[in-house]
Amino acid sequence: MIATLGEIVVEIIAETPGVGFRAPQALVGPFPSGAPAIFIDQVARLGQPAGIIGCVGDDDFGRLNIDRLRADGVDVSAIEIVADHPTGSAFVRYREDGTRDFVFNIRHSAAGRTRITEAGRIVLAASRHLHVMGSSLFSPALIAAAQQAVAQVKAAGGSISFDPNLRREMLSSPDMLDAMASLLRACDLFLPSGAELTVMTEAKDETAAIREILGLGVGAVVVKRGAGGASYHDPAQTLHMAAFDAEEIDPTGAGDCFGATFVTCRLQGRGIADSLRFANASGARAVSVRGPMQGASSFAELEAIIGRAA
Numbered sequence: 001m002i003a004t005l006g007e008i009v010v011e012i013i014a015e016t017p018g019v020g021f022r023a024p025q026a027l028v029g030p031f032p033s034g035a036p037a038i039f040i041d042q043v044a045r046l047g048q049p050a051g052i053i054g055c056v057g058d059d060d061f062g063r064l065n066i067d068r069l070r071a072d073g074v075d076v077s078a079i080e081i082v083a084d085h086p087t088g089s090a091f092v093r094y095r096e097d098g099t100r101d102f103v104f105n106i107r108h109s110a111a112g113r114t115r116i117t118e119a120g121r122i123v124l125a126a127s128r129h130l131h132v133m134g135s136s137l138f139s140p141a142l143i144a145a146a147q148q149a150v151a152q153v154k155a156a157g158g159s160i161s162f163d164p165n166l167r168r169e170m171l172s173s174p175d176m177l178d179a180m181a182s183l184l185r186a187c188d189l190f191l192p193s194g195a196e197l198t199v200m201t202e203a204k205d206e207t208a209a210i211r212e213i214l215g216l217g218v219g220a221v222v223v224k225r226g227a228g229g230a231s232y233h234d235p236a237q238t239l240h241m242a243a244f245d246a247e248e249i250d251p252t253g254a255g256d257c258f259g260a261t262f263v264t265c266r267l268q269g270r271g272i273a274d275s276l277r278f279a280n281a282s283g284a285r286a287v288s289v290r291g292p293m294q295g296a297s298s299f300a301e302l303e304a305i306i307g308r309a310a
């Protein structure tokens, strides 16, 4: 099994591009969301056993997420339902230049109550890989839960992947950056996108940042480059792969689907180039579908994208 933990939220998307939410406007949603939830949904869609540790409220936003994850094959036994906090939410609006503005209600929502329960320990005990999102490290409790999960999976000989998934709206506490630094040291596979690579190091440029991170003992770094594709780096090799052509309708979730597909392919024994190709196809399909989790793909859907491009 592959496990993850963290925020399970709904996402509500502005219908029109523009700057933020300071005026009434048309919205669409709720969509099931949360970076760890999107990640684990994509793992399950590939037929890989998958489980998530998280917390939702006793409300329709929570039920929407649980029903969707369960339907896609995710083990939802470690999702705790709390009565006194609502399910988290994220409102997102795209600007004309493709950047995004968010309004988050996560830290003070049910997601902020996430902890490792007995059900969570059982999921972790069944897992040989754990994925952590930096966006989940938004409170001391979540940081502690992530560290506990990492320790349990590593002690059992499992591997760890880490995607910083930084959002400027979320970078609230210095604790978060410290926790990210410690996760970077603990992980086997690091999955940054763009500027996250240099934010998390002392390095001035990308090549130096990758060298610095591999020097920490991280086994491999995969850099996500949006429409520019992705590149894989380990101490022995570098491999760049161009993206597949895609019409970008909704970029949210692309990185999560990409990471889930890369991790799943590697654990299933596929080679680096093959895994990168499937991951690129997964990111390409994710951006072409509206709704953060709506674009998670099966292997058949990914093979169709790869086949069309060949």
Ligand code: ATP
Pocket (backbone or CB within 6 Å): 165, 192, 193, 194, 223, 224, 225, 226, 227, 228, 229, 230, 243, 244, 245, 246, 247, 248, 251, 252, 253, 254, 255, 256, 258, 279, 280, 281, 282, 283, 284, 287
């Ligand atoms: P997010 O955090 O918003 O989910 P990210 O910044 O972590 O995303 P991206 O680099 O945006 O990750 O996207 C991940 C992968 O998805 C890319 O490496 C690429 O393979 C694919 N992808 C993203 N955007 C496009 C695009 N416009 N066309 C084709 N493929 C894309």
Ligand code: MG
Pocket (backbone or CB within 6 Å): 163, 165, 166, 193, 255, 256
């Ligand atoms: Mg990301």
